[in-house]
Amino acid sequence: MEEDLLAWLLVNYKLAQHRVQLEALKEGCFKDPAVTEATKEALEKIFAELFKEAETMFQPNVKSRSDFFRDIASSGFMTSAEKLAKNDSVLFDRLISIFDRTILRVESKSYATMFETYMTFACEQTVKHPAFSAFGDRIRKAIAYAVSVEFQPINTIGTGYGRARLPFPKNQIRSEILCHGLGAHYMFPGTRTVLDIGGQDTKAIQIDENGIVTNFQMNDRCAAGCGRYLGYIADEMNMGVHELGPIAMKSRKQVRINSTCTVFAGAELRERLSLGEKREDILAGLHRAMILRAMSLLARSGGIDDEFTFTGGVAKNGAATGALRTLVEENYGKKTINISADSIYTGALGAALFAKRDQLGETVNVDLKKLKKQKAAIAA
Amino acid sequence: MTAKKIIEDCEDLYNDLDFTSVKTWKEKTGGKAIGYLPVYVPREIIHAAGMLPVGIMGGGPNLEIIKGDAYFQSYICHIPRSTIELGLLNKLDCMEGFLFPAICDVIRNLSGMWQILFPEKYVRYLDLPQNFDKEIGGEFYRHEMEQLLHDLEELSGNKVTPEKLNRSIGLYNKNRQVIDKLYAMRVAQPHLVLTSDLYLLLRAGNVMDVEDHTRLLEGYMAEVVKEDRKKFDNIRVIVSGAFCEQPPLALIKGLEASGCYIVEDDWVLGARFLQKDVPITADPLEALSDAYLNDSVSTSSKYEDEKEKGKYLVDQVKMLNAGGVIFCAPSFCDPALLERPMLTAALEREKIPHTSFKYAENTGQFSMFREQTGTFADSIKLWGEA
Amino acid sequence: MFYTVGIDVGTSTIKTTLMSFDDDGANEKLVGQVLSKIRKKDAKEVIQQAYGALLAEHALTPKDIAYVATTGEGEMVDFRKGHFYSMTCHARGALFLNPDVRAVVDAGALHCKALIMDHRSKVLSYRMTSQCASGSGQFLENISRYLGIGLEDIWPLSLKADKPEIISGICAVLAETDVINMISRGITTSNILKGIHISMARRLLNLIRMMDVNGKVLMTGGLAKDEGLIAALQELADDDKKGLSIEVVSHALSPFAGSIGAAIWAGYREVRLAA
Amino acid sequence: MKKITPAPVAQKDIEKEESMILQKKMIGDHFKRLCTAKEAGKKVVYTFVPGNINELIWALDMLPVHPEINALQSAMRKKSGDYVMEAEKHGHSEDVCTYVKCDIGMLKKGNIGPTGEKLPEPDLLLLSYTGCFTFMKWFELLKQEYKCPVVMLQVPYQANGKIEPKMTDYVVRQLKEKVIPALEQVAGKKLDMNRLSALLESSARAEEDLVAVWDSAKNRPSPIDAYFGGVYYVGPIFSAFRGLPECEEYYKLLRAEVEYRVRHKLGPVTPEGVMKEEKYRIVVEGPPNWTSFREFWKMFYDEGAVVVGASYTKVGGYYDRGFRHDPEKPLESLANYCLGCYTNHNLSSRIDILEKHIKDYDADGFVINSIKSCNSFSAGQLMMMRELEERTGKPGGFIESDLVDPRYFSAANIKNRLESYFQMIEAKRQAAA
Ligand SMILES: Nc1ncnc2c1ncn2[C@@H]1O[C@H](COP(=O)(O)OP(=O)(O)O)[C@@H](O)[C@H]1O
Ligand SMILES: Nc1ncnc2c1ncn2[C@@H]1O[C@H](COP(=O)(O)OP(=O)(O)O)[C@@H](O)[C@H]1O
Numbered sequence A: 001m002e003e004d005l006l007a008w009l010l011v012n013y014k015l016a017q018h019r020v021q022l023e024a025l026k027e028g029c030f031k032d033p034a035v036t037e038a039t040k041e042a043l044e045k046i047f048a049e050l051f052k053e054a055e056t057m058f059q060p061n062v063k064s065r066s067d068f069f070r071d072i073a074s075s076g077f078m079t080s081a082e083k084l085a086k087n088d089s090v091l092f093d094r095l096i097s098i099f100d101r102t103i104l105r106v107e108s109k110s111y112a113t114m115f116e117t118y119m120t121f122a123c124e125q126t127v128k129h130p131a132f133s134a135f136g137d138r139i140r141k142a143i144a145y146a147v148s149v150e151f152q153p154i155n156t157i158g159t160g161y162g163r164a165r166l167p168f169p170k171n172q173i174r175s176e177i178l179c180h181g182l183g184a185h186y187m188f189p190g191t192r193t194v195l196d197i198g199g200q201d202t203k204a205i206q207i208d209e210n211g212i213v214t215n216f217q218m219n220d221r222c223a224a225g226c227g228r229y230l231g232y233i234a235d236e237m238n239m240g241v242h243e244l245g246p247i248a249m250k251s252r253k254q255v256r257i258n259s260t261c262t263v264f265a266g267a268e269l270r271e272r273l274s275l276g277e278k279r280e281d282i283l284a285g286l287h288r289a290m291i292l293r294a295m296s297l298l299a300r301s302g303g304i305d306d307e308f309t310f311t312g313g314v315a316k317n318g319a320a321t322g323a324l325r326t327l328v329e330e331n332y333g334k335k336t337i338n339i340s341a342d343s344i345y346t347g348a349l350g351a352a353l354f355a356k357r358d359q360l361g362e363t364v365n366v367d368l369k370k371l372k373k374q375k376a377a378i379a380a
Numbered sequence B: 001m002t003a004k005k006i007i008e009d010c011e012d013l014y015n016d017l018d019f020t021s022v023k024t025w026k027e028k029t030g031g032k033a034i035g036y037l038p039v040y041v042p043r044e045i046i047h048a049a050g051m052l053p054v055g056i057m058g059g060g061p062n063l064e065i066i067k068g069d070a071y072f073q074s075y076i077c078h079i080p081r082s083t084i085e086l087g088l089l090n091k092l093d094c095m096e097g098f099l100f101p102a103i104c105d106v107i108r109n110l111s112g113m114w115q116i117l118f119p120e121k122y123v124r125y126l127d128l129p130q131n132f133d134k135e136i137g138g139e140f141y142r143h144e145m146e147q148l149l150h151d152l153e154e155l156s157g158n159k160v161t162p163e164k165l166n167r168s169i170g171l172y173n174k175n176r177q178v179i180d181k182l183y184a185m186r187v188a189q190p191h192l193v194l195t196s197d198l199y200l201l202l203r204a205g206n207v208m209d210v211e212d213h214t215r216l217l218e219g220y221m222a223e224v225v226k227e228d229r230k231k232f233d234n235i236r237v238i239v240s241g242a243f244c245e246q247p248p249l250a251l252i253k254g255l256e257a258s259g260c261y262i263v264e265d266d267w268v269l270g271a272r273f274l275q276k277d278v279p280i281t282a283d284p285l286e287a288l289s290d291a292y293l294n295d296s297v298s299t300s301s302k303y304e305d306e307k308e309k310g311k312y313l314v315d316q317v318k319m320l321n322a323g324g325v326i327f328c329a330p331s332f333c334d335p336a337l338l339e340r341p342m343l344t345a346a347l348e349r350e351k352i353p354h355t356s357f358k359y360a361e362n363t364g365q366f367s368m369f370r371e372q373t374g375t376f377a378d379s380i381k382l383w384g385e386a
Numbered sequence C: 001m002f003y004t005v006g007i008d009v010g011t012s013t014i015k016t017t018l019m020s021f022d023d024d025g026a027n028e029k030l031v032g033q034v035l036s037k038i039r040k041k042d043a044k045e046v047i048q049q050a051y052g053a054l055l056a057e058h059a060l061t062p063k064d065i066a067y068v069a070t071t072g073e074g075e076m077v078d079f080r081k082g083h084f085y086s087m088t089c090h091a092r093g094a095l096f097l098n099p100d101v102r103a104v105v106d107a108g109a110l111h112c113k114a115l116i117m118d119h120r121s122k123v124l125s126y127r128m129t130s131q132c133a134s135g136s137g138q139f140l141e142n143i144s145r146y147l148g149i150g151l152e153d154i155w156p157l158s159l160k161a162d163k164p165e166i167i168s169g170i171c172a173v174l175a176e177t178d179v180i181n182m183i184s185r186g187i188t189t190s191n192i193l194k195g196i197h198i199s200m201a202r203r204l205l206n207l208i209r210m211m212d213v214n215g216k217v218l219m220t221g222g223l224a225k226d227e228g229l230i231a232a233l234q235e236l237a238d239d240d241k242k243g244l245s246i247e248v249v250s251h252a253l254s255p256f257a258g259s260i261g262a263a264i265w266a267g268y269r270e271v272r273l274a275a
Numbered sequence D: 001m002k003k004i005t006p007a008p009v010a011q012k013d014i015e016k017e018e019s020m021i022l023q024k025k026m027i028g029d030h031f032k033r034l035c036t037a038k039e040a041g042k043k044v045v046y047t048f049v050p051g052n053i054n055e056l057i058w059a060l061d062m063l064p065v066h067p068e069i070n071a072l073q074s075a076m077r078k079k080s081g082d083y084v085m086e087a088e089k090h091g092h093s094e095d096v097c098t099y100v101k102c103d104i105g106m107l108k109k110g111n112i113g114p115t116g117e118k119l120p121e122p123d124l125l126l127l128s129y130t131g132c133f134t135f136m137k138w139f140e141l142l143k144q145e146y147k148c149p150v151v152m153l154q155v156p157y158q159a160n161g162k163i164e165p166k167m168t169d170y171v172v173r174q175l176k177e178k179v180i181p182a183l184e185q186v187a188g189k190k191l192d193m194n195r196l197s198a199l200l201e202s203s204a205r206a207e208e209d210l211v212a213v214w215d216s217a218k219n220r221p222s223p224i225d226a227y228f229g230g231v232y233y234v235g236p237i238f239s240a241f242r243g244l245p246e247c248e249e250y251y252k253l254l255r256a257e258v259e260y261r262v263r264h265k266l267g268p269v270t271p272e273g274v275m276k277e278e279k280y281r282i283v284v285e286g287p288p289n290w291t292s293f294r295e296f297w298k299m300f301y302d303e304g305a306v307v308v309g310a311s312y313t314k315v316g317g318y319y320d321r322g323f324r325h326d327p328e329k330p331l332e333s334l335a336n337y338c339l340g341c342y343t344n345h346n347l348s349s350r351i352d353i354l355e356k357h358i359k360d361y362d363a364d365g366f367v368i369n370s371i372k373s374c375n376s377f378s379a380g381q382l383m384m385m386r387e388l389e390e391r392t393g394k395p396g397g398f399i400e401s402d403l404v405d406p407r408y409f410s411a412a413n414i415k416n417r418l419e420s421y422f423q424m425i426e427a428k429r430q431a432a433a
């Protein structure tokens, strides 16, 4: 019961976040200089659809969905716009360009101070649920308390690709490699090899029994092989990035993709589609091509040791994990492969652990009890 | 067997990364096999020791590289990583020893890696002389060959007598003669002896007994004349630069498809490295050494101070009535790519058109090559020689 | 008199050109042309449509066309009579558009090629970009999408830049984050675009510099419409201390150079075949 | 490459400057000699650093020029980018050794040497090389440009990790029958063996002092940086001066300075002064990057990393295991010197050498700087890394750059990797504590 409530709060919290951004997007779109009567009408319809979709989107039984507002919104928007402007390519182009212009601004806005708003919304939504309506006031009270508690961070450590731009002193910045290693170690203490495929880069990391990195390899600033590779392909196909995996998984015979560059792969995709090859087969080939690049980084960092943990946004993509599993088994034998639903936070988790360690001067010990609980929560 | 069927069989051999034909040979003869990397090794010595020399030319277009990348950075040519991949996949287990001839730093260093990776195998770096003086370079090379001969005797348990060695020399002489005939046939009728056919025939020689290979070539030549093959309005070109890592078969076919008949090339060059028969004498090692010093082809892994750079190529163009030269070299291949400016300079002095591009053995995209060779062919076709 | 059609099948657009010749192949004239975007459609269909529309517009039927020549990825067109390779065509088309030029830069969606030729448009030498789309037309298209502006708005904005924000060697796909970054740092769209034009121009200049180019250089391909890029290229070339003295020019029909060249070669071959 | 201006440090560090000043003067004098060679009637021999036989050249009163040194100096003076581009314009591929392209580009642009004056054309191309096939191509290319004789000295590869008698014989024979006659012909005189022996004796003394300098890195803190500083230390002995009295003097001076630093427990001098804290002791494999040499060095000293051992400083002679030029056996010792240069060792031996460095100098780890355009060094380095990690238990770092092509130095990337690498050592230490 207790977990159920938390789960629902989380669902509604995400909904709140999503709605706020949708509102901003809507407002932005209507303010766009290119808006005409026709587009206004279309936009109204599109947004009505988007808000409606959002209602159920975060519920636990709904599966494939991106964690990124942009992905969700853009796939929804595209689909609706395509439907509405079936034969009117001018209208379609106009709608898309309005969207492109606006999303950029919505995305680069900061929503950091909205915790209370989100929480209140989440609380009100949740108590509407029949399972909790009886405890409405107790829940409200508890949440009001939770919201009022001030966080007192004892230490902060920044990491990630953009870490150099953080306004932190040097000792509060840690390489994302180390953070990923430690984060993965915390989630799965048996981990020896970590693969992180993020949006902008891919890292293969070897760690020791304490979660300390012993070797690593990462790719350069090239989208081929990172999450954006799939994002770009999804854009090419007017789809959300989270929709690719499920389609690719239907493939029975994958196509070999020859282009390494993401943009060229996009062109190859179009070419192959026009040659009549199946969408799912090409997509499967694209996923495999991306995982092959990761395999080569892994090989270079020292191979794959038990246990192997796959983190980063792409770990949510079933076709990518599928291709990875196959290739790992073929080349390194059976290995325990850990994939966490929260994997996109691995780096942040590692940074937090370093922050704690730096402050308290202790090496991090994994709290097994807590971990079990966490795993159970994830399983539920 | 029709020419088409012969080529199909050769293509199967080309695609067979398990070296089944080598295993079959071993079962049949009970002998051992020695793998060698490009470009040239004196196969006669291996043969005389009752062993099968097996040419290893990388993994080609079909091998997916998973672990090989762990050994080579992205800016090193492709052949060593696919060779290591083959090794790690145990596909080269059927060979008892490996020879790494001196050709470039990559192959040289690969020999050291092989020593570490496969300590149970016989691994030898064959240092070829760059001094072509019989008394100096010849002396050194002779030592190298003696050592090799001695090692192979030990490995095979067979004594190599001068008679045996001479017999092998004879067989390889014959093989080279037939290959030369095949090349001559292509020069005369490039539409008949397709370059892709010829290439596959040469590749087959990497993995089969020399006598069988000679018979195969003769069979093809007898059959192919019966074929009725269409003649296209193609230009005649010489392809140069691919002496080590081989272009994918599809690229070779693509060259023909984009309007070029190839009348000379340097792929599988080891099979044609010696340009004259090695004489049968009382001292076969000396004969082999002399052949290497005096009668081997001009290629970028050999140092040449006496001869004028590019003269060999220019002569070939004239002799074979070629319209131009296509440099097609593996990416990151220092010997081939450093040689290129010298050769192009020689061609330019003679106003011979040329173009160039780079490939990797597993390149999968050909449209850029097609554009380039096509434009090249167009320009020769539309405007003639000059 | 007879007619020919040249079809240049690109990765993003199809260019179709109709030309007429005297019976002896002389006096080539441009009759009409269409440009069609492939987008997500089947390229073959787009080609068929464009071809049909162009003929209809000039009251012609396929029977009236003596020779259909393709170039680019045109090998897929089954009603063609011949195929010419793209540099051969761009060179010939360029010479038609501007008889003074001896150097051509073909900047398209994915590739850029620079070539030099003689007075008959024989390609003497060329350079091409690699298999990385950084700095290509598609790259620019992506950026304009991230910025939410149309292709046609790019060059006017770029020309207005006062303090270009120069970025170099960035991935065509990951550029998005750099763009977002710049926007959040308050860099104007004009300055972002100009910066991108400069980095693209560098790439082109590197190709040109690899050959002995002097005098007029004609831009062809889709990017030839981008006056911002042309301006940036000219500025860079002028600044270049390495003795490069070139004048970058474009032509309203530059994007059609490939198809024009194909149509002219078609005329040439037609006369030869008849002979 | 001499232009290191140690930031104002304490008075006693003046000594340090003395060897610097001397080296600078030596190089200046040499280039002056070169520029006036033709007037002075001196013959000029172009030859390479690894496997150079300078003593022979000097014994015949000729002047050596080393194209690699020109290339690296061009890089430090930020000219190499243009030179490389120039060579590519002349048909060279972007894939090949950039030393070659830098040299060819410099030639095409008038052959202006590091001092801004035109270098003399060679009277002889002495292709004595070791450890790399590219050298052969290099001189084949130069031969197209100059109408002068070439003579080659092939040095067999130590494929089995040792120098076999037949290898030495082969080199000696070439020296006797090819190289010396060719040199004599150009010099217009006979080789005086006594003169050669005297030069070799001097070489051996300099070598002795150099080895003592390397050994000093065993101290804590290490008084030298054996890589970034080391490339300066090998300047005289690798380039034109081995065998000359000024070379001997330089090493005597250098050794004294280093010994002084040891006594006073001083760290190495960096462009920003004496290094404060020695946090990490590192062994480096591979050549440095010359185009951003300072920036690259800074990435180390800013983190408190000192290089205590390096393989690159052994390319022009490997003296650590006792080899010295021997006046008693002049030709044989020249042959063995050539055979012993670092890149002429097979991969296992290279791993052994690095392993020994890591152990002898008590390093915390090792970094491989892989050069994109140098196959001789780079092919196999990934495997070396793994073997070394296994054998020593010390972590390896892997970065990629180029010798002289500025396009291939991605500072952000290298910095990110190095930072992660040093943090990794740090984290490991903490975990162990
Ligand atoms: N639900 C999902 N399904 C499929 N792919 C996803 C999903 N969520 C995120 N991704 C992928 O993950 C990438 C972002 O990963 P992330 O680890 O957050 O990157 P970074 O940390 O580098 O910003 C996206 O580009 C996208 O491809
Ligand atoms: N006005 C314009 N401004 C900038 N770029 C343009 C403009 N018009 C077309 N383009 C670019 O031209 C490219 C198409 O060029 P094109 O030569 O037709 O390519 P391809 O032949 O490869 O399909 C597109 O990528 C587009 O970015």
Ligand code: SF4
Residues within 6 Å of the ligand: A221, A222, A223, A224, A260, A261, A262, A263, A264, C131, C132, C133, C134, C170, C171, C172, C173, C174
């Ligand atoms: S190859 Fe493609 S994906 Fe990679 S950097 Fe270039 S443009 Fe980006």
Ligand code: SF4
Residues within 6 Å of the ligand: B077, B078, B079, B080, B103, B104, B105, B106, B107, B244, B245, B330, B332, B333, B334, B335, B336
């Ligand atoms: S392809 Fe070239 S560089 Fe690579 S191994 Fe062969 S000869 Fe050496």
Ligand code: SF4
Residues within 6 Å of the ligand: D097, D098, D099, D100, D131, D132, D133, D134, D135, D373, D374, D375, D376, D377, D403
């Ligand atoms: S490849 Fe390496 S070792 Fe050889 S010449 Fe070039 S830089 Fe020197």
